[in-house]
Amino acid sequence: MKHRMVFSLLCGILIALPGMAFAADTTLGMELWSRWTMSSGISAADSSSSVIKNNSLALERGYLDLKTKFSEQTSARFTVDMFSTDAHKDGAGLKLKYAFMDFGDIIPIPDAKLSVGLQKVYFGTIYDWDYTLIGKAPSDEYKLANSADYGISVNGYLPSGFGEYALGVYNGEGYKNFGSNLKDNTNMEFLANLRLTPITGLTLGGSFMTNSVEREKALATDLPVSGYQTQILIDALARVAYGPAVFTVEYLSKDVEYPNVNDGSKDYTASGISIIPVLNLRHYIEHDVQLVGRYDRWDETDNASNKHLLQAITGGINYNLMHNDSYSPALQLQLNATHKSYDADESAASYDHKLKDSLTVMAQLKWRFSSKL
């Protein structure tokens, strides 16, 4: 069965690629991230000296991207995600990241499109996170949303640049899961996202999503599954862009209920905030250099099974060495240092004594290119 699925997938790709290549307008692009990571922390409780826990080089991500415009209103995207550092030991892994079509002429609303397939999840900042910092978007980092998922969405732009919106229905399991990994969950994930730019440089937005994990009743026995959980996920965003500075504040909330656990002891609410300042220096020093920072506070002290209060501070610098025609970075060198600390009083014992505190330094060379076929 598995072989048949892989065979079908390969056949699909082989059929789709030439079709896309000979469509009206096709762009082939690639993006690669080569990363050095070194992290340190203490190895034993109450130890006074830290040890290096990770010191490694990896091709963290590689995206092979085909975008095609069949017509002014119909386009498609097909992206393969290559990686060398996940759990597999095969040297490199391969996942489908995006495989969707956009239809601009089905929805009778100007500047709206219907997207069908494995596509972006329009939650928080995850869908337009451009990795100005090396780390993930807050909603990805704290496991509120997946960056891509199988679904159907209506998304578009408000008139006069007033903002954007999206409504979507997804599997809710992300692009990494399919088939048996879906854990028999038949509930869909529902999403609403709105971003407004009432005045130039000021963006205010919010996302709301409902999701569930596992199945309410076991398929074989029809008995309640204790691990079944329902989630309400909320994101609020404020961003100010003024001159060379961009200042982003994102608030996240995750409300989890276990309906099959009667005493409610497993229910919890987690919330957090991310503050991200970015300063572009290119207008002052003749080089495209950015200073970046980030402060995260993630409070999951209400979660009995994983109680912790995290504070993380990141500082970094980006040097954009080469650019494409529209001056987006084509070759970028990034250096980030992140210190994570867990509050000893508010976190579970496994986080105590600074056991999970860490200092991580990452240097990343990122390059991207694209060309019309």
Next chain:
Amino acid sequence: MRKFTIILLILTLAIGFAYAKKNQITCSGSTTVLPIAQAGAEAYMDAHPDVNISVRGGGSGVGIAALQNGTVQIANSSRPIKSKEVSACKAKGINPTPYAVANDGIAIVVHKSNHVKDLSVAQIKDIYTGKISNWKELGGASLPIVIVSRDVASGTFEVFNEKALNGAKVVASAQLLASNNAVVSAVESTPGAIGYAGLGYITPEVNIVSVERVTPSTSTVKDGSYKLSRKLYMYTNGKATGDVGSFIGWLQSAAGQKIVEEQGFISIR
């Protein structure tokens, strides 16, 4: 005292950089607007030796993206900016402000030997979507139609697609070319060809076909009776001021519009 000296040094450097860049104008974008921007820049720099204007092509979308990234002061565009682009600009603190610098008609051109003189918008759509494939269906010779179009990223294509094709898909067999010049050259050398390009690029080596019995001209483009007419724009971040404002103002003036007409486009005055 040392802190004061450092702050003073930083301020001096910042002001120095600001002044060093004061007379530099950068613009990029539409290949249609490119000859206007180039000729205009040359004439303006002759009259203002202290100003240096660099002009690049790339396409309307590229120019607007560069404006959005804050790396050019002027984005040349042969189409109005899209909601998606306005939204992206505004979110980055950029307020794209249009300045019309010329009128243009997208002329439909055929080979010199082709005797078809007029097409309706519906016929143009049928040709470009593959429903009509031979000139004899339009009263011409029995000759297969060779469709020449701009690539879909071009602003000229987007205006043509909206005004002539109503968003329909161009037939897959069409030749997609990257510039107005390339389209005209292809039509010039191919007996069955049909193409379209901005008026400024049309040479005597091809025939212009009227649309709905209206030939693109100064008067028909200006009064809008020619259905494939459009305005050409320069976009700036907010109201154009300083050297950028002076340059665009000059391009819109009688002197600047003379340059526009010399390049084969139609004055906005």
